[in-house]
Amino acid sequence: MAKQSGIIPLQGTIGNITFYKTKSGHLAREKTSMNANRIATDPAFVRTRENGAEFGRAGKASKVLRTAFRAMLLNIGDSYMASRLTREMVKVIQADATNARGLRNVIDGEAELLKGFEFNNNSRLTGALYAPFTTAIDRAAGTLKVDIPPFVPVNMVAAPMGATHFKVQAAGAEIDFEAETFVNGNTASPELPIDATPTAVMALTVNVTANSTKPLFLALGVEFYQQVNGTMYGLKNGTYNALALVDISGM
Known part of the structure; x- marks a missing residue:
């Protein structure tokens, strides 16, 4: 090329x-000189067909996960996010030690490999929010939680130029990759000023189905705003907003 x-x-x-x-x-x-019929039938291309089947499965799984977090991804500006997530989903499928090549899938793979995935490479959570936090997934209760102790925003938030306020938000999803369905929810702090005033304790909890047998995903993000005459405006189509998968509970 x-x-x-x-x-x-x-x-x-x-x-x-x-x-x-x-x-x-x-x-x-x-x-x-290659054509679709030869690739689909020629024994020499059996590995190509196996890889293609798994890549297609990864693409579908990536789409379901993105749809489950769509409410938050609408405010994220990264045009390559879908392809990056599909690439990581391929690794999840390749970790399936149960099925043969070409038949490997997300359910039998290692969904936990997606932990730490940054939905926005233009503004990563690890470079936007420095405040320490802890996560917990209670599968029996169906709760996904992020706890953030009080912190001083001006010291712990790397705000882009022009931002006057920020919001911390969490989202959780229970995903059935085979049926391509999900149960999700999200919660957020209020818009907070980026100043030297310590925040209150943040306990962000999302509920999904109790005793679920499906993979559970927890995401944490930061959105930035500029206040003008009492009105909050988001910055530059989500370019500076961060969102990452911070905890995952597989099957």
């Missing part, structure tokens, strides 16, 4: 070279 250069980017096919546009710019690649 080559990157096009020049003042007139090309699209289409010239000879055996195909020119096309992506988010990474205008690219070019050589045409191949």
